[in-house]
Amino acid sequence: MSALGVSLKGVRKSFGAKRVLDGVDIEVAPNSSLVILGGSGSGKSVTIKCILGLIQPDEGVIEVGGQDVTRLSRRDRLALMDRMGMLFQQGALFDSLPVWENVCFKLLAQKRITRAAARDRAAEVLAQVGLAASVGDLSPSELSGGMQKRVALARAVAARPDLIFFDEPTTGLDPIMGAVIDGLIVDCVQRLGATAISITHDMASARRIGQQAAMIHHGKIVWTGAAAELGNTGNAMVDQFARGEREGPIQMELRK
């Protein structure tokens, strides 16, 4: 298994008249971890959906592992998708399937595992996100919001992808559980050799899981740097954001 690098150059995307991404440039080295920061509605989720090929950008080049994903044939795109994993912001669990089938969905789809073995594997991965094996038999609608998030996280990592996206992995979790999940993400990068791109609003979490950090504002990347420096980067905008201060270059504005 080899990690995948990601590179975005001049990516633009509008929905109708609303321009969400206005020339986004991002470089992520293989086997590294990037956190993306930015205000609510600034286009973070749209950015990673573009990388996954779920949203087609209007302009720009997106390369994953050196391949331009906007130009891939259907077959190559599927092959690439096999190596990626995604935690959706809202979980996006399949409510017609029990938790264990959700967790092992990709392994089952790729026929890498039998249904009998999938239950055991699901229990293993659920344990990593702090859930008992008995949760596997419940339906996603029977879980609390934080439990759903953790099941979704288990599903994203269960097939051991080479490139993983986490859209707000710790939102809605208690602080201790949040730290456990952060540990899991770090593990994916350090032990399993994956590349991770995460979105988070939690600065402590960003410092723990990120090596690099990038801040998106008004559709552009306005800063990239080491995640450990968040809060005292010297960039007024980033520091204001990281410390959560009302006064500063970023003014609250009504979202269009």
Add this chain to the structure above:
Amino acid sequence: MVGAMLAGIGRPVLAACESVGRLALFAAEAVSHMVRPPFHARQFWRHFVEVAYFSLPVVALTALFTGMVLALQSYTGFARFNAQSAVASVVVLSVVRELGPVLAGLMVAGRIGAAMAAELGTMRVTDQIDALTTLSTDPMKYLVAPRILATTLALPLLVVVADILGVMGGYVIGTMKLGFVSAAYLDSTWDVLEAMDVISGLIKAAVFGFVIGLMGCWYGFHSKGGAQGVGLATTSAVVVASILILMLDYVVTEAFFSP
């Protein structure tokens, strides 16, 4: 002036052509997944049971009462020109050729078309369809193809049941209320019925089943904008499927029985 008018006509026509084209591509892709492995048998079976088995009560009751009403109506109507003996033939031909498939189709469109649009619509707006893609599963193959196949195969089975119950409804009213002799009623039923009547009815059923599944999936798959969007998708799926059923009913009838 004229240019603006032409543009005003042209634009909606072009838009309509475009959506019809997209729908045709969607249908073709769904069908191509039905014949290419891997197959999602579990998904197919789940929907097949839902359509074929759980629609039985609704379709059976509709057919039974329609057959009963038909016998009563045609008896009182035909009495005006002394043609009461035709009741059995009228009931069996109308039910098998026309009312069985159309009524079953409309009932299933309301039940299943709506449910499919609502389920897929919810999956769309909660990112579940995107999630499928990231989990190495083609949503067209996993969600759409099994549903359309299930409705296409299940509806003819339902129509067989509807045909039998419709004729039975007519028979019950004919013998118990209208004074027909049981054997004579059944004889005239069998005498008039031809294989082509049944076959055309079943082909109609398969066509309607395909349309119901296709519309449910199409509107669900492309719904957007939260609960309201899903509601809209559900309504559209049922309305459009019902209208198409009535239109295609004419087309198939014309193809089989044009004089």
